[in-house]
Amino acid sequence: MHKPLVLILMGSDSDLPIMEKAADVLNEMGVPYEMDISSAHRLPERTAEYAKNARGRGIEVIIAGAGMAAHLAGVIASHTTLPVIGVPLKSGALNGIDALYSTVQMPPGIPVATVAIDGAKNAAYLACSILSIKYPEIAERLESFREKTRKSLLEKSKELKKL
Numbered sequence: 001m002h003k004p005l006v007l008i009l010m011g012s013d014s015d016l017p018i019m020e021k022a023a024d025v026l027n028e029m030g031v032p033y034e035m036d037i038s039s040a041h042r043l044p045e046r047t048a049e050y051a052k053n054a055r056g057r058g059i060e061v062i063i064a065g066a067g068m069a070a071h072l073a074g075v076i077a078s079h080t081t082l083p084v085i086g087v088p089l090k091s092g093a094l095n096g097i098d099a100l101y102s103t104v105q106m107p108p109g110i111p112v113a114t115v116a117i118d119g120a121k122n123a124a125y126l127a128c129s130i131l132s133i134k135y136p137e138i139a140e141r142l143e144s145f146r147e148k149t150r151k152s153l154l155e156k157s158k159e160l161k162k163l
């Protein structure tokens with residue numbers, strides 16, 4: 001069993017249906033990951049420990065997903081210099097706009113690379129891109145995924161023209 005390179009954290013188990021899409025992509029890409037629930041609001045000490053220990057445990061990228069007042073990714077970024085990818089989640093009365101703003105609007109020096117609302121898949125692809133700098137096999141898998149997407153779209157275009 002390979003040691004996890006990506007840590008996926010989410011603020012609540014209610015975030016799992018979206019956040020497991022990041023796990024699906026990492027599985028497809030053959031990237032070992034670890035996934036857990038940890039809230040900066042409800043479990044502040046544990047969340048800080050997760051972030052502080054991540055690099056020492058061999059984690060290279062962190063993906064953090066949360067809805068509403070989504071401080072999880074930013075708080076994690078404040079405790080580590082690893083790249084942190086934030087996924088604002090659609091939850092609560094404001095449909096994810098609250099989570100988007102609170103994830104993306106970080107003060108200078110503590111960046112969170114923020115993907116779209118519910119963009120868990122792209123968070124995983126971005127994690128793969130970051131890892132591809134060091135791991136040529138991940139770069140190759142990304143290339144072949146892009147090639148597959150390209151071919152499938154061209155095929156669909158051909159089918160459409162037949163109609």
Ligand SMILES: Nc1c(C(=O)O)ncn1[C@@H]1O[C@H](COP(=O)(O)O)[C@@H](O)[C@H]1O
Pocket residue numbers: 010011012013014015038039040041042065066067068069070071072073089091
């Ligand atoms: N934004 C945060 C944080 C945090 O930022 O630390 N912890 C939980 N939450 C979010 O609260 C929403 C409602 O959570 P519940 O469904 O557990 O009530 C979830 O989307 C979660 O990510």
